[in-house]
Amino acid sequence: MAAIIGTTYKCYHCGEECKDQNLYHNDKHFCCEGCKLVFGILDQNGLCEYYDLSRNPGITQKIKVREGKFSYLDDRQVINKLVHFTDNEQSRVTFYLPQIHCSSCIWLLENLHKLDAGIIQSRVNFQRKEITIIFHVDRFSLRKVAEQLTQIGYEPHISLNDIEDKKITTYDRSRIFKLGLAGFCFGNIMMLSFPEYFSYGNYTDKGMKEFFGYLNLFLSLPVFFYSASEFYISAWKSLKQKFLNIDAPIALAVIITFARSIYEIISGTGAGYLDSMSGIVFFMLIGRFFQDKSYQSLSFERDYKSYFPISVTVKKNGIEENIPVSQLKVGNRIVIHNNELIPADSILFYGKAAIDYSFVTGESVPIEKTLGEIVYAGGKQLGGTLEMEVVKEVSQSYLTQLWNDETFDRSSEKKISFIHELSRKFTWILFAIAASAGLYWYVNEPSKILNAITSVLIVACPCALLLSATFTNGNMLRIFGNHKFYIKNASVIESIADADTIVFDKTGTITQNNNALVTWEGSELSSSQKDQIFALVRQSTHPSSLAISYHLSSGVQLPVSHFKHFIGEGMEGIVEGKHIRIGSPSFVTGIKEHAPVAGKVYVRIDDKLTGHFIIQNEYRKGFEELIKQLSERYRLALVSGDNSAEQKRLIQLLGTESTILFDQSPENKLQFIEQLQKNGHKVVMIGDGLNDAGALKKSDAGIVVSDNINNFSPACDAILDGTMFSRLGSFFEYAKAGKKIIIGSFIISIIYNIIGLTFAVQGTLSPVIAAILMPISSISIVAFTTGVSTLVAKKIMI
Amino acid sequence: MSAIFLLVGVSLTVAAGFLVAFIWSVKNGQYDDNYTPSIRMLFDDPVKNPDQSANTKK
Numbered sequence: 001m002a003a004i005i006g007t008t009y010k011c012y013h014c015g016e017e018c019k020d021q022n023l024y025h026n027d028k029h030f031c032c033e034g035c036k037l038v039f040g041i042l043d044q045n046g047l048c049e050y051y052d053l054s055r056n057p058g059i060t061q062k063i064k065v066r067e068g069k070f071s072y073l074d075d076r077q078v079i080n081k082l083v084h085f086t087d088n089e090q091s092r093v094t095f096y097l098p099q100i101h102c103s104s105c106i107w108l109l110e111n112l113h114k115l116d117a118g119i120i121q122s123r124v125n126f127q128r129k130e131i132t133i134i135f136h137v138d139r140f141s142l143r144k145v146a147e148q149l150t151q152i153g154y155e156p157h158i159s160l161n162d163i164e165d166k167k168i169t170t171y172d173r174s175r176i177f178k179l180g181l182a183g184f185c186f187g188n189i190m191m192l193s194f195p196e197y198f199s200y201g202n203y204t205d206k207g208m209k210e211f212f213g214y215l216n217l218f219l220s221l222p223v224f225f226y227s228a229s230e231f232y233i234s235a236w237k238s239l240k241q242k243f244l245n246i247d248a249p250i251a252l253a254v255i256i257t258f259a260r261s262i263y264e265i266i267s268g269t270g271a272g273y274l275d276s277m278s279g280i281v282f283f284m285l286i287g288r289f290f291q292d293k294s295y296q297s298l299s300f301e302r303d304y305k306s307y308f309p310i311s312v313t314v315k316k317n318g319i320e321e322n323i324p325v326s327q328l329k330v331g332n333r334i335v336i337h338n339n340e341l342i343p344a345d346s347i348l349f350y351g352k353a354a355i356d357y358s359f360v361t362g363e364s365v366p367i368e369k370t371l372g373e374i375v376y377a378g379g380k381q382l383g384g385t386l387e388m389e390v391v392k393e394v395s396q397s398y399l400t401q402l403w404n405d406e407t408f409d410r411s412s413e414k415k416i417s418f419i420h421e422l423s424r425k426f427t428w429i430l431f432a433i434a435a436s437a438g439l440y441w442y443v444n445e446p447s448k449i450l451n452a453i454t455s456v457l458i459v460a461c462p463c464a465l466l467l468s469a470t471f472t473n474g475n476m477l478r479i480f481g482n483h484k485f486y487i488k489n490a491s492v493i494e495s496i497a498d499a500d501t502i503v504f505d506k507t508g509t510i511t512q513n514n515n516a517l518v519t520w521e522g523s524e525l526s527s528s529q530k531d532q533i534f535a536l537v538r539q540s541t542h543p544s545s546l547a548i549s550y551h552l553s554s555g556v557q558l559p560v561s562h563f564k565h566f567i568g569e570g571m572e573g574i575v576e577g578k579h580i581r582i583g584s585p586s587f588v589t590g591i592k593e594h595a596p597v598a599g600k601v602y603v604r605i606d607d608k609l610t611g612h613f614i615i616q617n618e619y620r621k622g623f624e625e626l627i628k629q630l631s632e633r634y635r636l637a638l639v640s641g642d643n644s645a646e647q648k649r650l651i652q653l654l655g656t657e658s659t660i661l662f663d664q665s666p667e668n669k670l671q672f673i674e675q676l677q678k679n680g681h682k683v684v685m686i687g688d689g690l691n692d693a694g695a696l697k698k699s700d701a702g703i704v705v706s707d708n709i710n711n712f713s714p715a716c717d718a719i720l721d722g723t724m725f726s727r728l729g730s731f732f733e734y735a736k737a738g739k740k741i742i743i744g745s746f747i748i749s750i751i752y753n754i755i756g757l758t759f760a761v762q763g764t765l766s767p768v769i770a771a772i773l774m775p776i777s778s779i780s781i782v783a784f785t786t787g788v789s790t791l792v793a794k795k796i797m798i
Numbered sequence: 799m800s801a802i803f804l805l806v807g808v809s810l811t812v813a814a815g816f817l818v819a820f821i822w823s824v825k826n827g828q829y830d831d832n833y834t835p836s837i838r839m840l841f842d843d844p845v846k847n848p849d850q851s852a853n854t855k856k
Contacts, residue, residue, distance in 0.1 A: 053841075103837045110838065126834040176824050184817045188810065211803060215810075 015056030050108045057104035059153045072311030072322040073143035092134045095156035100129045179285045182227035185219045186278040196271045197768050213265040220274040228281045246423040260454045276770045283778045287470035336386040342379045344390045345397045351386035355379035419469045437761040448763040455765040459756035468745035472785040476738050479793045484721035492717040495701040497735040499684040506640035508688035509705050511617035518551035522611010532575040622726025629729040639664045670694035730796050737792045745785045752777035
């Protein structure tokens with residue numbers, strides 16, 4: 001069973017290829033001990049239906065979670081902050097589980113009570129990737145809940161953010177209420193207005209007219225006071241800033257329509273335009289609802305706090321204990337385990353540090369630190385346990401300083417849409433028409449003045465304009481989402497459309513983290529040597545080892561004996577009687593003077609230095625074509641935190657006109673964007689990590705590329721799935737087309753307005769005409785924008 | 799014609815009933831998550847003999 005050649009098994013749990021064929025249980029093969037363990041637990045508890053619902057639904061368990069990682073969940077303070085509700089018997093807690101991805105996950109997580117009687121109930125919200133668990137306080141603890149979840153492969157993500165500001169998951173239901181209420185009132189008012197439409201107001205029964213009129217008035221009250229309230233608030237806010245936004249004319253139209261209707265009904269002179277008013281509000285709310293489509297499981301507003309752990313292990317007088325990160329003081333001795341994040345700038349005291357700074361700087365190769373060196377916060381330790389002394393508090397650290405930049409202060413400075421610009425002009429024209437109509441009737445027939453002016457304002461409210469923008473943008477957001485380009489909100493589409501400069505980050509953005517280009521330099525390797533090296537590198541999970549093993553990927557599984565791993569240096573072992581050493585030059589040759597060279601892995605077989613592997617990042621698929629496509633219309637630039645090793649290759653790709661900068665700190669990137677903006681450019685920043693956070697925020701539209709969209713991406717305006725990277729050019733094109741569609745539908749709405757206004761200026765706008773014109777214009781515009789934007793999407797993207 | 803007054807009153811009451819039902823369902827959280835329940839209802843009832851089912855099913 002040791003070396004079956006040619007047959008590969010897929011892990012029954014996670015679907016990954018099984019490199020070791022000896023791991024099986026009940027005829028099922030597993031890729032690692034972890035997966036096998038999870039299967040064992042589920043099998044024992046009769047939860048194997050998990051595997052029937054989807055194929056290989058599990059999550060790979062190759063990276064083990066350290067025991068005692070959740071010990072901080074025993075802390076009273078932490079518990080109080082995480083648990084939303086507790087009494088003497090039960091507690092309720094909600095965890096974010098980024099691993100949730102299929103129906104099997106839902107099934108398993110909702111059957112947690114079968115695993116342990118301490119859990120009373122668990123409920124999954126798939127879209128938010130959250131689980132709410134109710135558990136017995138006396139029989140179970142929060143820590144056990146987290147550990148139980150981790151054991152079956154769903155490690156809850158608990159970050160500093162969860163603790164600092166307690167956020168209870170609230171759903172904004174008010175918009176649904178407003179919409180439902182407006183729809184209800186609109187429908188009933190329409191129905192009660194039918195007699196008015198058919199009889200043109202000539203009722204045989206006078207009492208009936210009054211009855212319907214007052215009933216309509218009564219029904220319109222909730223629409224006017226509740227459903228439409230957000231328009232007044234927004235309009236008022238903009239007026240206070242001496243700016244006329246799109247909600248101002250709408251609020252004006254709603255108020256005037258309502259006032260005139262009240263007057264007509266009470267004085268008995270007419271039926272008013274309450275149907276039009278409630279209709280406007282209803283359609284407008286639908287548009288907003290459509291536009292505010294949210295990607296609930298994606299977060300666009302993350303800062304360093306969501307990356308940072310809640311607690312850290314502190315060593316005091318030889319005793320290790322967990323304390324919340326926020327209580328970390330200068331001088332504390334902290335213990336950092338494998339794969340843990342360093343929360344504060346500190347000095348290394350003990351252990352071999354290989355710090356992965358890809359989070360902070362974008363540099364993909366782990367950096368080795370020697371004792372006594374300062375290690376900056378945000379790095380992730382790969383390898384053994386470290387001990388260090390904190391020199392700066394968390395909030396003062398190098399990494400967190402970026403967030404003190406003023407870019408992050410101005411919380412949500414709204415970009416002014418061209419729609420507002422149009423609506424402002426529109427409003428002034430409208431006032432001019434109303435005034436001239438008023439003047440005309442003042443001369444000819446003064447009794448019609450009020451009628452004409454109010455009619456103009458009622459019929460010409462720019463609702464069609466607003467609808468065209470909201471529905472086009474809403475539909476575009478949906479289409480982008482279908483193509484795995486998730487945009488935060490509609491104004492981002494416009495920013496993308498207006499951009500003239502695109503700035504790329506390198507590592508993780510145009511390169512793929514787990515897909516490296518490996519080349520061999522040295523004497524030619526025989527196939528048996530390749531197999532031997534493969535057998536050795538397979539033993540390690542270091543990124544370089546993974547890259548090499550992926551490169552060699554031989555089907556032969558050779559046993560390795562006397563395997564030894566030297567953290568941060570390399571490894572050795574005996575394969576087929578050959579003693580092989582792989583790692584840094586000083587480790588492989590035994591000569592200390594060699595400085596470590598990033599991206600080079602040396603190999604020694606027996607006593608002969610055979611050569612070295614060069615590990616280069618491979619660019620994402622279609623990157624070259626994308627650059628070609630974009631360079632015709634955009635200024636391109638690349639800012640990287642990485643060293644300049646790949647400068648030549650990049651210059652070749654991007655051309656000599658593009659700016660290419662290396663060794664850029666997060667601040668440098670931010671300043672670069674700022675400089676571009678000062679020169680009048682509209683910048684789209686495409687990045688991936690925390691190191692780009694400042695630049696992403698500063699840019700007009702910050703796009704994050706992520707291979708797993710549910711991973712943690714920094715604050716941004718849009719998230720792009722890595723597989724769709726090459727389509728970016730067509731996405732930009734589509735965003736531009738969107739603007740044209742909006743203008744097109746705006747022209748249609750103007751035609752409707754002209755028709756309506758001809759009635760209005762003559763003072764002959766009857767409720768029937770208003771009732772017919774209003775829904776027809778709204779519906780046809782909605783149909784036009786959604787139809788055209790879908791068609792254009794098909795033309796551009798597919 | 800007085801029947802109209804009565805009928806309008808009745809129809810509005812019925813409609814208001816639906817409005818209340820709608821508000822109630824929103825408050826109950828029915829619109830908070832509109833995906834998971836659609837999956838949840840497809841799950842079968844628990845299998846009686848778990849050990850056997852794990853061995854026979856592949």
